[in-house]
Amino acid sequence: MKRSRYVIYALFCLIIAIFGVHSSLKTSANDQGSTAATTVTKTVAQKQSSSSSSSQMRTPIDWRKSSETKAYPDLSKVKHLWIKVNLKTNRTYLYDGNHVIYTMYSTGGIYKKDPKTGKMKSMTPTGTFYVQQERGNSFYNARLKEGANYYTSWLNHGEYLFHSVPTNADGSYNKKEAAKLGKSTGSHGCIRLSVADAKWMEENLPVGTKVEIVG
Structure with a gap:
């Protein structure tokens, strides 16, 4: 009788053990499936975000208009604004921390x-600089026979600037030079932007904003 009880008890324990292993395997499989689904979702979201950002760049480039078709960022909502200029790719990026919030076509030296x-x-010049207080609606450099509109200084208090595509002595835009915007280098050291982008920068960029220039 006792032996029968031991056999029944042993069988009961075996059934419990088998059930536990099955449940564990099922849970593990569900977890792996959930992780895989999450990874796929993130990858798709990243691709959609990248595609969305690229699709908002104005094409073909119009040196009179904003570089993106969306509105300029509301800087009152930006916590960590800084700017990165890539001389080799002819792009200027506005960042909020680690996130690009706006991209501008540009032309460097x-x-x-x-x-x-x-x-x-x-x-x-390459390196890290900071936006300075000098800014204005227009200037003309007689020595270089070139001017520009909507300038904002970032080095040597008026020597190196963000400004529009160049103007001639009569104030008209130099269309040959303007056509280089976002495509090639061309300036004497300043960063050229579209007319609209330069105007927005001159009116909105806070003094002290970090400017990182690479290339």
């Missing part, structure tokens, strides 16, 4: 051979 290193170097 011409590359020339550095006599000291023998390497090609942009006429635009």
Whole structure:
């Protein structure tokens, strides 16, 4: 009788053990499926975000209008504004922390051979700078026979600027130079932007905003 009880008890324990293993495997499979689904969802979302950002760039480039078809960012809602200029890709990015919130077509300094290193170097200084208080609606440099509208200084208090595509002595835009916007280098060191982008920067960019220039 006792032996029968032991056999029944052993069978009961075996059934419980088998049921427990089955439940564990099922839970693990569900967790793996959930993780895979989450990964796929994130990947799709990232692709959609990237595609959405690219699709908002104005094409073909219009040097008179904003670079993106969406509205400019509301800086009152931006917590950590800074700017990155990529001289090689001819783009200027507005960031809020680690996130790009607006992209502008731009044109940086011409590359020339550095006599000291023998390497090609942009006429635009690279490094980290900060927006300065000097800004205005227009200027003209008689020595360079070139001017621009809507300028904002970021180095040497008026020497290196964000500004519109260049203007001639009579104030008209130099269309040949304007056509380089977002496509190639061309300036003497400043960062050229579209007329609309330069105007927005001049009117909205806070003094002290970090500007990182690479290239």
